[in-house]
Amino acid sequence: MTIANIPVTNNSDNMCIGKLxxxxxxTASSTQRFIQxxxxxxxxxxxxxxxxxxxxxxxxxxILPYDTNSDxxxxxxxxxxxxxxxxxxxxVQYRSVGKRMDSFGRIRxxxxxxxxxxxxxxxxxxxxxxxxxxxLSVAQQGERLQRFIEELEQTLLKDVQAQSYLTAPSLxxxxxxxxxxxxxxxxxxxxxxxxxxxxxxTLADNERYGPEFQQxxxxxxxxIAKSHSRAGHxxxxxxxxxxxxxxxxxxxxxxxxLLDSCGQQPEAYRLMxxxxxxxxxxxxxxxxxxxxxxxxxxxxxxxxVYQAQQSIRTLSNRTAPERAYVKLSLSITNTSxxxxxxxxxxxxxxxxxxxxxxxxxxxxxxxxxxxxxxxxVLGITYDYEQLPEYRQAxxxxxxxxxxxxxxxxxxxxxxxxxxxxxxxYVQKNGVPLIDPWVQQxxxxxxxxxxxxxxxxxxxHMLYAHGIGMESHGQNVILIHRNGQPxxxxxxxxxxxxxxxxxxxxxxxxxxxxxPEPASHARINRNSFIQTNHPDDVRDFTYDAFFFIxxxxxxxxxxxxxxxxxxxxxxxxAQVIHAYQRQHPQHEERFRLFDxxxxxxxxxxxxxxxxxxxxxxxxxxxxxxxxxHRESAC
Numbered sequence: 296m297t298i299a300n301i302p303v304t305n306n307s308d309n310m311c312i313g314k315l316x317x318x319x320x321x322t323a324s325s326t327q328r329f330i331q332x333x334x335x336x337x338x339x340x341x342x343x344x345x346x347x348x349x350x351x352x353x354x355x356x357x358i359l360p361y362d363t364n365s366d367x368x369x370x371x372x373x374x375x376x377x378x379x380x381x382x383x384x385x386x387v388q389y390r391s392v393g394k395r396m397d398s399f400g401r402i403r404x405x406x407x408x409x410x411x412x413x414x415x416x417x418x419x420x421x422x423x424x425x426x427x428x429x430x431l432s433v434a435q436q437g438e439r440l441q442r443f444i445e446e447l448e449q450t451l452l453k454d455v456q457a458q459s460y461l462t463a464p465s466l467x468x469x470x471x472x473x474x475x476x477x478x479x480x481x482x483x484x485x486x487x488x489x490x491x492x493x494x495x496x497t498l499a500d501n502e503r504y505g506p507e508f509q510q511x512x513x514x515x516x517x518x519i520a521k522s523h524s525r526a527g528h529x530x531x532x533x534x535x536x537x538x539x540x541x542x543x544x545x546x547x548x549x550x551x552x553l554l555d556s557c558g559q560q561p562e563a564y565r566l567m568x569x570x571x572x573x574x575x576x577x578x579x580x581x582x583x584x585x586x587x588x589x590x591x592x593x594x595x596x597x598x599x600v601y602q603a604q605q606s607i608r609t610l611s612n613r614t615a616p617e618r619a620y621v622k623l624s625l626s627i628t629n630t631s632x633x634x635x636x637x638x639x640x641x642x643x644x645x646x647x648x649x650x651x652x653x654x655x656x657x658x659x660x661x662x663x664x665x666x667x668x669x670x671x672v673l674g675i676t677y678d679y680e681q682l683p684e685y686r687q688a689x690x691x692x693x694x695x696x697x698x699x700x701x702x703x704x705x706x707x708x709x710x711x712x713x714x715x716x717x718x719x720y721v722q723k724n725g726v727p728l729i730d731p732w733v734q735q736x737x738x739x740x741x742x743x744x745x746x747x748x749x750x751x752x753x754x755h756m757l758y759a760h761g762i763g764m765e766s767h768g769q770n771v772i773l774i775h776r777n778g779q780p781x782x783x784x785x786x787x788x789x790x791x792x793x794x795x796x797x798x799x800x801x802x803x804x805x806x807x808x809x810p811e812p813a814s815h816a817r818i819n820r821n822s823f824i825q826t827n828h829p830d831d832v833r834d835f836t837y838d839a840f841f842f843i844x845x846x847x848x849x850x851x852x853x854x855x856x857x858x859x860x861x862x863x864x865x866x867x868a869q870v871i872h873a874y875q876r877q878h879p880q881h882e883e884r885f886r887l888f889d890x891x892x893x894x895x896x897x898x899x900x901x902x903x904x905x906x907x908x909x910x911x912x913x914x915x916x917x918x919x920x921x922x923h924r925e926s927a928c
Contacts, residue, residue, distance in 0.1 A: 325502060332459035341454045342423050345447065347404045349426070349488035350377065350391055352901035354402045356914060358434050370394075375402070379429035385414040387429055389421055397860035398846035399897065399916040423451060435905050443905050446489035446631060454491045456498055457481050457507040464724040471728070473702060473712040473772070474611045477604040480717050481507040485768075485847050487630050487900050493607070495576070495627035504572055506603040512610055513596040514568030514621065517578075518554055519694075520590045523681055524565050527642040527809075529649050529672040537673055538566050541618055541698070546597045553594055564592065567675045567696045570608065570623040577626045577693050581686075582677075605714065605769050606787075608634050612701070619672065619698040626693050631904040635692030637790070638679060639809040643824070644671030644697045644789030646806040651788065654760055654804065660878075665782035666752035667705060669772075671789055673698045697789055702772060705784060709776050712784070715749065715844050716768025719851040727855050732778025738856040741779075743866050745848075748780045749773065750870045753840055757888050758874070758881045761799040763835035765791035768844040793835040795826050798887065833888040834896045842897050842916060849919075861922070868923030891924035893917070 332338060354361055354375055365373035377389045389411055393404035409421040427444050435443070461481045470479050483490030493501055502508050528534040539547045551561040569578060578591075585591045599618070601610035608625040612618040624636040648670040655661040655668065676695035679687050702712055713728075720728040727733075733741050749771060756762045764770075764785060772784040796802050808824060826832065849863040868891070875885055894915035903912040 356899040356902045388412040446492040449492040465722045478506040478509040511600045515574040516594040518564035518592040523590045526675045527645045529645045617703045622697040636695035637692045638676040640789040641674035641676040641695040642809045644674045647788045669700045669786040715771035744780045763793040763832040765839045767839040837895045864919040
């Protein structure tokens with residue numbers, strides 16, 4: 296099915312609906328709900344949101360030339376005009392209204408319909424299908440364009456499906472708690488247009504395993520022969536003891552009995568959970584020989600029930616919330632990235648977080664601020680190098696699990712937590728989730744406190760230790776008391792750090808990491824941990840936190856609470872300057888990792904997907920902190 300065949304609002308005569316639901320659960324309620332959503336405002340709202348994000352990225356990343364016209368708008372707003380060609384080769388235009396923001400010069404479009412202007416001057420509300428066919432085709436052709444269009448169309452369908460479920464006007468008190476909130480935040484990536492593509496999932500799969508639907512998930516447990524697997528665990532624990540605690544004594548005994556009944560010694564195997572979709576779609580067909588030879592043994596489900604977090608492949612334990620989160624290989628593509636678990640990253644998780652934890656354990660500033668990392672305490676991966684070469688590419692990264700500490704082991708009485716991207720969540724009734732918190736303290740005071748507890752740990756790791764962190768909106772957990780920020784937790788480090796050994800404060804403490812295989816480097820040239828360039832370390836921090844997470848909050852507060860963007864970045868700069876005055880011993884590093892440089896390198900996420908990974912796609916972004924530098928320093 297191509298994007299041109301996706302039904303539009305109120306179009307009930309589309310033959311693709313029957314094909315679409317061939318894979319859905321045979322329930323009238325699911326079918327009826329989805330068809331009603333296709334015919335309702337939900338479809339047009341999602342489609343227009345996707346168009347805005349897509350056009351914002353096309354404009355900002357300069358994928359195509361465009362014109363502007365501010366004569367008829369004013370207030371700093373302007374028309375952005377993109378040219379295209381219709382099916383007959385005649386020129387058409389797509390017009391949107393927005394403005395260039397202070398945050399990195401990003402373009403923000405108003406929530407008004409994108410207009411298509413035909414050759415004859417007729418004006419209609421633009422559709423995603425027409426934009427893809429008439430505009431994107433100017434930038435790219437062939438298979439690469441078709442793959443990108445597929446991601447767009449799947450995002451449209453799956454977000455329509457999700458929004459048809461997320462209909463309550465506001466969140467309940469239970470839904471505002473961290474684990475539940477992870478499933479209620481249904482917005483997806485705020486910049487990338489393919490924010491919910493989940494290529495590989497049918498709509499039935501999406502309803503079963505998508506975080507928005509908050510369905511119970513029971514991972515499938517496997518026993519993997521130690522001779523055909525590899526593991527890495529934290530030095531703070533014993534791997535077998537940890538698994539016994541996670542499963543419980545009765546389940547551990549049951550699994551051992553199953554191994555005994557297969558004529559195998561339990562001590563010769565490692566136990567690991569896999570995602571139920573992965574088991575059915577990938578493990579069974581691709582590892583059938585290993586299952587036949589009992590290198591892999593199916594054990595079935597355990598007692599604990601889990602629930603998907605925003606990252607979709609990370610599950611939180613609903614039965615025992617204090618038990619670890621599990622991050623599982625999932626051979627789908629979401630936000631244009633394959634969600635497998637590369638073997639070297641599975642093994643590096645515990646090494647990296649033990650290292651970070653050890654640095655913070657002896658760090659006086661970290662103790663004062665109360666921030667911490669959630670350790671990845673155990674990782675197990677199949678040893679793909681034992682497979683014939685022709686099978687390695689088909690199975691790479693498909694069978695791996697990482698256990699990460701639960702936030703509940705760190706929360707103090709009266710504390711709760713929220714993912715940083717949840718600060719920009721607007722409920723169905725139009726009221727921001729943070730509204731009572733902002734109203735209680737005032738927008739400036741509340742924002743200042745958010746910036747203090749969030750920016751300080753990130754820049755401390757950069758300045759004091761020389762480590763950049765991929766602190767995007769899901770990886771920063773804001774801890775609060777009744778909405779008043781107290782500290783943060785940082786997570787997801789098996790591939791979410793970057794550093795130059797030569798610029799580490801304590802290079803002798805750096806772990807000897809498992810190297811990425813050459814095949815992985817070819818697939819994703821920007822997926823690396825070590826570099827020789829300090830700017831790569833700084834920009835890694837900028838790309839995830841400042842360019843996406845902080846910029847989204849800045850624009851959100853400007854829109855909903857009239858806090859000027861420049862004021863937001865001025866307060867951000869004040870946090871950085873205050874840190875620098877308190878820590879003059881790092882002065883050399885303030886220059887090495889210059890957070891007040893005029894521009895920083897920003898990864899062009901949409902251009903990368905549309906044009907491919909043969910070249911690295913980065914652009915210089917106008918740094919909003921530059922205007923607030925202290926030139927006397």
